[in-house]
Amino acid sequence: MFKVFTNSRQSRICSLRSLLGMFACRSLSATVLAFALGATTARAVPANRVYVSSEKDNKIYVFDTQGQRVSAIDVCQRPRHMMFNADHSQIYVCCGDGNALGLVDTVSGKMTGSLPLDNSPEIFGLSPDGKIVYATIEDDSIMGAYDLQSKKKLFEVKVGGEPEGILVMPDGKHAYVTSEVANVVHYIDLTARKIVKNIRVGTRPRRFALTPDGKELWVSNELSANVSIVSTADQKVIHTIKFKIKGIRDTDITPVGMTLGADGKSVWVGLGKANHVAELDVATREVRKTVLVGKRAWGLAPHPDGKTLYVTNGMSDDMTLVDVVGGKAIRTVPVGRVPHSVLVQP
Amino acid sequence: MFACVFSLTVSRLRTRLSLVAGTLLFGLALTTGMAGAATLPPFTVAVISLASDPRYASRQLERAYPEHPGGRVLDAARMAVEDSAMELQEEGVVLKLRDVQLADAQALPKVLAELKLARVQHIIADLPPEVLSALVQQAPTALNGAMVLNVSSDSDALRNEACSGAMLHTYPSRQMLTDSLAQYLAARNWRKLLLLQGPLPADQLQAAAMVSSAKRYGLKILQTKPFKLSGDPRERDLFNTRLLTNEREHDVVAVMDSHGEFARTLPYATQWPRPVLGSSGLMAMAWHPQWERNGGPQISRRFQKLSNRPMQSQDWAAWIALKAVVAGLVGNPKADISQQLKQLRGGELFVDGNKGPRLSFRSWDGQLRQPVLLGHGDGIVGLAPLEGVLHPTEVMDTLGMDQKESKCRMRP
Numbered sequence A: 001m002f003k004v005f006t007n008s009r010q011s012r013i014c015s016l017r018s019l020l021g022m023f024a025c026r027s028l029s030a031t032v033l034a035f036a037l038g039a040t041t042a043r044a045v046p047a048n049r050v051y052v053s054s055e056k057d058n059k060i061y062v063f064d065t066q067g068q069r070v071s072a073i074d075v076c077q078r079p080r081h082m083m084f085n086a087d088h089s090q091i092y093v094c095c096g097d098g099n100a101l102g103l104v105d106t107v108s109g110k111m112t113g114s115l116p117l118d119n120s121p122e123i124f125g126l127s128p129d130g131k132i133v134y135a136t137i138e139d140d141s142i143m144g145a146y147d148l149q150s151k152k153k154l155f156e157v158k159v160g161g162e163p164e165g166i167l168v169m170p171d172g173k174h175a176y177v178t179s180e181v182a183n184v185v186h187y188i189d190l191t192a193r194k195i196v197k198n199i200r201v202g203t204r205p206r207r208f209a210l211t212p213d214g215k216e217l218w219v220s221n222e223l224s225a226n227v228s229i230v231s232t233a234d235q236k237v238i239h240t241i242k243f244k245i246k247g248i249r250d251t252d253i254t255p256v257g258m259t260l261g262a263d264g265k266s267v268w269v270g271l272g273k274a275n276h277v278a279e280l281d282v283a284t285r286e287v288r289k290t291v292l293v294g295k296r297a298w299g300l301a302p303h304p305d306g307k308t309l310y311v312t313n314g315m316s317d318d319m320t321l322v323d324v325v326g327g328k329a330i331r332t333v334p335v336g337r338v339p340h341s342v343l344v345q346p
Numbered sequence B: 001m002f003a004c005v006f007s008l009t010v011s012r013l014r015t016r017l018s019l020v021a022g023t024l025l026f027g028l029a030l031t032t033g034m035a036g037a038a039t040l041p042p043f044t045v046a047v048i049s050l051a052s053d054p055r056y057a058s059r060q061l062e063r064a065y066p067e068h069p070g071g072r073v074l075d076a077a078r079m080a081v082e083d084s085a086m087e088l089q090e091e092g093v094v095l096k097l098r099d100v101q102l103a104d105a106q107a108l109p110k111v112l113a114e115l116k117l118a119r120v121q122h123i124i125a126d127l128p129p130e131v132l133s134a135l136v137q138q139a140p141t142a143l144n145g146a147m148v149l150n151v152s153s154d155s156d157a158l159r160n161e162a163c164s165g166a167m168l169h170t171y172p173s174r175q176m177l178t179d180s181l182a183q184y185l186a187a188r189n190w191r192k193l194l195l196l197q198g199p200l201p202a203d204q205l206q207a208a209a210m211v212s213s214a215k216r217y218g219l220k221i222l223q224t225k226p227f228k229l230s231g232d233p234r235e236r237d238l239f240n241t242r243l244l245t246n247e248r249e250h251d252v253v254a255v256m257d258s259h260g261e262f263a264r265t266l267p268y269a270t271q272w273p274r275p276v277l278g279s280s281g282l283m284a285m286a287w288h289p290q291w292e293r294n295g296g297p298q299i300s301r302r303f304q305k306l307s308n309r310p311m312q313s314q315d316w317a318a319w320i321a322l323k324a325v326v327a328g329l330v331g332n333p334k335a336d337i338s339q340q341l342k343q344l345r346g347g348e349l350f351v352d353g354n355k356g357p358r359l360s361f362r363s364w365d366g367q368l369r370q371p372v373l374l375g376h377g378d379g380i381v382g383l384a385p386l387e388g389v390l391h392p393t394e395v396m397d398t399l400g401m402d403q404k405e406s407k408c409r410m411r412p
Helices: A002-014 A018-043 B008-030 B058-063 B074-091 B103-119 B127-142 B174-188 B200-214 B233-236 B296-307 B312-328 B337-343
Strands: A049-054 A059-065 A069-074 A079-084 A090-095 A099-107 A110-116 A121-127 A132-137 A144-145 A151-159 A163-168 A173-179 A185-190 A193-199 A206-209 A216-221 A228-232 A237-243 A258-260 A266-270 A278-280 A285-290 A299-303 A308-313 A317-321 A328-334 A338-346 B043-050 B096-103 B122-127 B147-150 B167-169 B192-197 B219-227 B252-256 B276-277 B282-283 B372-376 B379-384
Touching: A049 A079, A049 A308, A049 B379, A069 A110, A090 A121, A099 A121, A099 B096, A099 B379, A110 A317, A121 A163, A144 A163, A163 A206, A163 A216, A173 A206, A185 B074, A193 A237, A193 B074, A206 A258, A266 A299, A278 A299, A285 A328, A299 A338, A308 A338, A317 A338, B043 B074, B043 B312, B074 B096, B074 B296, B074 B312, B096 B103, B096 B312, B103 B127, B122 B127, B122 B312, B127 B147, B147 B312, B147 B337, B167 B337, B174 B200, B174 B276, B174 B282, B174 B372, B174 B379, B192 B200, B200 B219, B200 B252, B296 B312, B312 B337
Parallel strands: A079 A338, B043 B096, B043 B122, B122 B147, B147 B167, B192 B219, B192 B252, B252 B276
Antiparallel strands: A049 A059, A049 A338, A059 A069, A079 A090, A090 A099, A099 A110, A121 A132, A132 A144, A144 A151, A163 A173, A173 A185, A185 A193, A206 A216, A216 A228, A228 A237, A258 A266, A266 A278, A278 A285, A299 A308, A308 A317, A317 A328, B282 B372, B372 B379
């Protein structure tokens, strides 16, 4: 863990205190780690950055917020979903073929360690304290819980086939997981470590967005061309939003990626094969606009200023910057092979 | 007839034991489940094949001709049962499999009587066309209504003049496969074909389908030549690959060889450098273990783990057939078999085949509409329908018999 920036400090301290010997030196590592972490947070996180994971290049490509390529970070095999830690000093990246969560230091722009996961992890969530990683494990059909500190697996919950989307509730007590095969959303009690309820949604449910009040869970159904809205109070589907795009057949509308808009008043959905993204109004549950982007638009993230949305296009190997207000693509920039997720650091 | 009638080989015994274990485990999972108490009697799906099917003779399996089955489809059905466990549990439905290996078509009445006792109405059929035809004629009466899902026959006749309201096809028809090849050739502008046709009836059917696909997509068959497996120098123009392909004009060589031995010798052995397609070289297939989009690796990996062999087209067809049975039961497990058939053929129910779009059955002939993979032993080069091919309502219906062309008049 944190190899790059702990090792050098640790060795320096160890050599300074050579009298203590190896054992004592090892016991110091926790302190050193805390010190190193403190040092990291003290260092400024690079601003004006957009991070895109590329599934087939095993890299995270770094852009500025205007879409200019800045650099690339080598990570583990087949990087997919990404999340920042609390202070954005780290990016966690889920590596589907590397069976690990890569830990990327945003300041140095390097992968500094990893947390082993099970076979073919796809999407993950974090406990509210940021200590536990909950990941969907496609090949074993489980949701695994892993401790970031000890790097140990804590437990697993058996779920339906090909689990994908996961959302940990803000109180950390429950999580929702989609099963693409069973066509359900599992409502999982993280304390009891079991499924409490299976909520039947559309065909091939994929990802989630939680409304800011925490009352509605939005679920994208890839093969039903719609979004199910689940009430988090009683775990029932209370509404379904159907997509229609002029000139595009229903079967070509395959919603997958979802994100809340910067103001929390809208949800953006990547419509996959339809090569569009849609903005849905959280209050009225209506489609506000659809925007033409690249091929198989899945990943999306808004700039916190609410002006730009970044969309990764998995089949055209590029990223589209969308003008949120005008509802138009501003520009599309090449990324590496099969871009998956995107993170924005203003 | 039922397996116990036949002497079991070791491997078959192993399959059976693991099947029993699978059913048991599945039952346990249900009793410990937290929702949907099982109030309905369990549904049993019979997987019927021929005991002495020459496709499954060990030497034949060893040859591993492309697009021939790699083993019996029972494992694929088991995988679908496991995949559907959670969904069925919610409905309180228990699904079991029963492996039935027939001696021949004459054994059908007795087998169907036994299946009736076991209240079986869903049949996954991995049978040659003539036995399948007999099954689909007898099953609805014998079982008080039946749904027969064809998972390995490409027969166009069974989807047209010899169709049945009780039958659904998840394996693509021959016409779908040749249409896929033809779309690919048209898109590449490889329009001039040399057609080599084998002596077997199935070869002729394949050739006939290729001819009609060629016509549909504006391809030109310059010449059709018969081939023969032989070493006799007096008929070498029938088996010598260079003599058979010595005219220069064609762009590609289409070989129609249901047996596979001749086709295997053809790529790189033609007189001129011309691609080979049909029964070797570029082929149209329902599934390929290297399909890497739409969650393809997940099912290929699951199948490999379960069965110790790569997933083939027939396995995919059996897997999706069982998923279709599940789709018919979920939501309305009390519906009778004719309602289930009507719903499936009405295009109201969809299945997810890990090939991109959601899939549904054609109302006119019970065929599952689906994308067809175009590839070779090594990988995939295209997906039909090809981009740019248009259809007024559903582009997947450009593959195979569309409503207006279909000769099927039977409805559930």
